[in-house]
Amino acid sequence: MQIPRIMIAGSSSGSGKTAITCAILSALKQKNIDVAACKCGPDYIDPMFHREVLQVPSENLDLFFSTKDSLQELFVKHGENRDIVVTEGVMGYYDGLALESDQASSYDVSRSLSMPTVLVVPCKGMALSVVPVILGMLEFRKDQQIKGIILNRISGMLYPRMKQLIESELKKRGYDIPVVGYVPEHEAFQLESRHLGLKLPEHIIHIQKKLREAGELIKSTVDLEQILQIACQAPQIETIIKNSLDEKSIVKNRVRIGIARDEAFCFYYEENLRMLREKGFELVEFSPLVEKKLPENIKGLIIGGGYPELYAEKLSANISMRKDIQSKIDAGMPTIAECGGFLYLHETLENPERMKIKMTNVIKAEAFKTDRLRRFGYITLKAEKNGKFLKKDEIMKAHEFHYWDSTQNGTDCLAVKPDKKRSWNCIHMRDNLFAGFPHLYFRSNPNFVERFIDACKEWDITVNQTNEIEEVR
Numbered sequence: 001m002q003i004p005r006i007m008i009a010g011s012s013s014g015s016g017k018t019a020i021t022c023a024i025l026s027a028l029k030q031k032n033i034d035v036a037a038c039k040c041g042p043d044y045i046d047p048m049f050h051r052e053v054l055q056v057p058s059e060n061l062d063l064f065f066s067t068k069d070s071l072q073e074l075f076v077k078h079g080e081n082r083d084i085v086v087t088e089g090v091m092g093y094y095d096g097l098a099l100e101s102d103q104a105s106s107y108d109v110s111r112s113l114s115m116p117t118v119l120v121v122p123c124k125g126m127a128l129s130v131v132p133v134i135l136g137m138l139e140f141r142k143d144q145q146i147k148g149i150i151l152n153r154i155s156g157m158l159y160p161r162m163k164q165l166i167e168s169e170l171k172k173r174g175y176d177i178p179v180v181g182y183v184p185e186h187e188a189f190q191l192e193s194r195h196l197g198l199k200l201p202e203h204i205i206h207i208q209k210k211l212r213e214a215g216e217l218i219k220s221t222v223d224l225e226q227i228l229q230i231a232c233q234a235p236q237i238e239t240i241i242k243n244s245l246d247e248k249s250i251v252k253n254r255v256r257i258g259i260a261r262d263e264a265f266c267f268y269y270e271e272n273l274r275m276l277r278e279k280g281f282e283l284v285e286f287s288p289l290v291e292k293k294l295p296e297n298i299k300g301l302i303i304g305g306g307y308p309e310l311y312a313e314k315l316s317a318n319i320s321m322r323k324d325i326q327s328k329i330d331a332g333m334p335t336i337a338e339c340g341g342f343l344y345l346h347e348t349l350e351n352p353e354r355m356k357i358k359m360t361n362v363i364k365a366e367a368f369k370t371d372r373l374r375r376f377g378y379i380t381l382k383a384e385k386n387g388k389f390l391k392k393d394e395i396m397k398a399h400e401f402h403y404w405d406s407t408q409n410g411t412d413c414l415a416v417k418p419d420k421k422r423s424w425n426c427i428h429m430r431d432n433l434f435a436g437f438p439h440l441y442f443r444s445n446p447n448f449v450e451r452f453i454d455a456c457k458e459w460d461i462t463v464n465q466t467n468e469i470e471e472v473r
Contacts, residue, residue: 001239003079004231007040007117007145009089009106011137015120016152018046019189019214021088025054026215027224034083038075040106041090042378042399042439044267044305049191050088053207059270061087061113063104064097064378064418065397065441068112072239074271075113084231087115093137093144097378097418102141104378110145113237116230118148118180123162130162131169138175147230150222151182159221180230181222188214254280255456257300262287264315265340267305272442279449288344289314293324299463300334300456301325303341305439309369309404312349312357326360329433332462334388334455337435339402343367345435346406363428363435365408375400375424379415381438387412387429389451396445398438410436432459 010017028035037050037058050058059078061071079085089106096105110117119137123130138146151162163179170177183189188210276283284295289311308315329335343349345362350369379398383390390396413427427436442449
């Protein structure tokens with residue numbers, strides 16, 4: 001399948017690729033180009049910039065979570081019939097799972113999808129020295145996919161000379177790679193907020209306005225037509241798309257489940273939600289912040305990650321919702337809670353000022369603020385016992401990133417880092433509940449989702465039988 005596509009990658013973290021990617025997405029959207037977005041790696045925040053601010057659908061592309069074949073299938077599903085797919089890289093272009101590895105890096109994704117890459121190179125404080133920086137990126141891997149360069153933090157006055165210098169020096173060494181534009185230092189490209197979970201109207205409107213301005217600016221400093229031409233040079237992706245939508249199965253398995261989604265709970269992998277829909281779930285979104293009780297007739301519950309610590313007082317003040325969630329989980333409703341959702345199920349949660357705030361009291365423990373990042377990065381979960389959704393010795397891939405901690409992280413799974421050098425216990429698996437800090441990737445263990453479906457159906461039968469008994473009485 002032919003899908004015009006391009007990656008905006010950086011020579012390092014902090015190179016400006018998020019702001020530049022968002023500006024390019026904004027500019028293309030302003031030109032009425034049908035664009036989709038992707039993000040390399042497990043990050044939630046950057047896809048939220050794409051989706052919430054630009055109203056452009058976004059997908060995570062991750063070669064720790066996915067095989068090359070499944071990544072290609074996911075990408076084709078997301079990008080088919082679009083004019084272009086713009087993918088934002090992660091960290092430095094070659095930075096992968098470990099210090100010495102390029103596995104799961106932007107480069108790894110780029111070559112797996114034969115995706116032309118535009119390299120963002122910060123130029124402040126450099127002149128001729130920028131050439132060996134670029135040459136190093138080009139020569140490090142022979143199949144590096146780099147087809148263009150954007151110079152960041154450079155003035156319009158200096159740009160023409162720098163462009164000529166770089167292109168000339170690269171041609172001397174056999175690289176016919178264009179510098180497709182530049183980005184000046186400007187407030188519109190400074191995305192100071194990393195809390196896109198704060199979906200307050202004035203906050204979103206402010207960032208939307210800023211990114212529209214960035215899109216307008218970049219139309220005059222970056223050759224968008226050249227970027228489109230590079231994207232259209234991408235070869236066809238040869239992959240077989242499996243028809244995962246079995247209509248008979250969907251009708252048979254139709255189950256309503258509640259998805260907590262608001263300012264406090266906003267971290268969800270779109271691929272996870274898609275898989276749930278394909279399996280027959282009807283996803284009913286609700287807000288633990290403002291709604292008074294759970295949606296009617298749901299048979300299961302998922303509470304994702306986010307920023308509950310920033311909304312602890314408001315979550316606590318919604319007593320009817322807290323009590324409804326506690327009573328339903330305690331009565332046996334199948335529930336998955338990840339990171340922020342896990343914090344919400346505690347007895348208490350410290351807010352940023354370290355005040356203890358009452359939560360749902362499902363997990364008899366306290367969640368507290370720490371002064372540093374507690375866990376960060378990819379993990380493989382291995383079940384230490386038989387649970388309702390995950391059986392002993394089964395594995396599931398996941399990711400952790402949290403500053404808050406718990407007095408009871410759980411002991412029912414072992415989390416192992418990719419290098420196998422570090423591991424720790426985590427996860428509460430008790431009958432109907434699977435809760436802990438890890439953000440799960442469902443396709444890494446489809447049986448987990450199938451068992452969740454079965455548990456929701458069992459719960460539905462139990463509730464119906466209870467209701468019938470009550471009616472007889």
